[in-house]
Amino acid sequence: MGDRIRVGVVGAGGRMGKEVVKMVLQDDALELVAAVDHSAGEVDAGSLVGVETTGIIVTSQLEEALLSTKPDVIVDFTTPSSVMKNTVTAIQHGVRPVVGTTGLSTEEIDDIRTLCKDKGIGAIIAPNFSIGAFLMMQFAKQAAKYLPNVEIIEYHGDQKLDAPSGTAVKTAELISEVREERRQGNPNEEEKIEGARGGYYNGFRIHSVRLPGIFAQQEVIFGGHGESLKIRHDSYERAGYMPGVNLAVKKVMELHELVYGFEHLMD
Numbered sequence: 001m002g003d004r005i006r007v008g009v010v011g012a013g014g015r016m017g018k019e020v021v022k023m024v025l026q027d028d029a030l031e032l033v034a035a036v037d038h039s040a041g042e043v044d045a046g047s048l049v050g051v052e053t054t055g056i057i058v059t060s061q062l063e064e065a066l067l068s069t070k071p072d073v074i075v076d077f078t079t080p081s082s083v084m085k086n087t088v089t090a091i092q093h094g095v096r097p098v099v100g101t102t103g104l105s106t107e108e109i110d111d112i113r114t115l116c117k118d119k120g121i122g123a124i125i126a127p128n129f130s131i132g133a134f135l136m137m138q139f140a141k142q143a144a145k146y147l148p149n150v151e152i153i154e155y156h157g158d159q160k161l162d163a164p165s166g167t168a169v170k171t172a173e174l175i176s177e178v179r180e181e182r183r184q185g186n187p188n189e190e191e192k193i194e195g196a197r198g199g200y201y202n203g204f205r206i207h208s209v210r211l212p213g214i215f216a217q218q219e220v221i222f223g224g225h226g227e228s229l230k231i232r233h234d235s236y237e238r239a240g241y242m243p244g245v246n247l248a249v250k251k252v253m254e255l256h257e258l259v260y261g262f263e264h265l266m267d
């Protein structure tokens with residue numbers, strides 16, 4: 001069993017983190033060696049996720065856990081305010097980060113890229129690990145070439161911290177790669193209520209809906225001459241992200257630099 005990938009889960013007590021712990025425990029190619037969370041208490045990682053005990057006790061000390069358990073990879077699903085520090089700490093200890101936490105700025109992602117290069121270590125940051133969302137983004141990028149008038153509407157639960165969502169930002173970036181930058185809509189338009197037209201990104205708009213009861217959805221709407229096209233993705237549960245996270249944990253072992261975006265893992 002010596003060649004199993006040693007995995008630490010950061011944010012193990014959170015909604016995504018618990019799914020990651022379960023996924024790691026279910027895959028014989030992976031070995032859970034650490035579970036880190038600030039708010040879960042010192043409980044067994046297995047009990048935390050409702051399966052049999054594992055002997056891995058959840059800790060709040062990431063650095064200590066890295067030193068004592070020597071993971072190959074950490075998977076981070078924490079918060080926008082802690083993900084940068086966790087990621088930098090992991091890289092400095094030679095541990096490859098797989099980051100699902102959203103809210104990292106472009107500058108922070110660039111800093112992580114530089115750090116990975118300096119250390120010759122692989123990392124993956126993916127705002128969305130779902131295969132359906134990957135396809136939605138690819139189709140949107142394809143459509144933007146022919147229908148450059150576009151708006152994005154993303155829907156998430158009301159407790160989400162960052163807006164727009166990481167997926168919306170990533171979609172906007174992909175669209176911008178093929179869409180000539182230009183401000184669309186009426187140049188004389190006037191917002192009667194601040195923010196009514198949504199966030200401005202490279203000439204088009206992103207709208208963030210936050211309501212209880214909603215999990216994660218996104219629509220990319222294109223307008224043309226006498227027609228429109230709507231590309232929509234709906235996520236129903238967190239387990240749906242796990243095949244993507246599993247793939248990333250395995251792929252990051254082969255990398256020596258940062259890969260940003262799940263699309264780069266899909267052949």
Ligand code: NAD
Binds near residue numbers: 036078082103126127
């Ligand atoms: P959550 O609030 O349920 O869980 C976050 C957990 O992180 C909490 O248990 C908290 O105690 C813990 N935490 C916070 N700071 C920490 C630190 N410094 N060290 C260790 N643990 C820490 O949130 P969630 O719904 O699981 O979402 C987590 C993140 O994942 C969010 O940014 C969300 O947008 C993102 N997300 C990404 C994807 C994707 O596919 N990439 C999918 C869903 C959610």
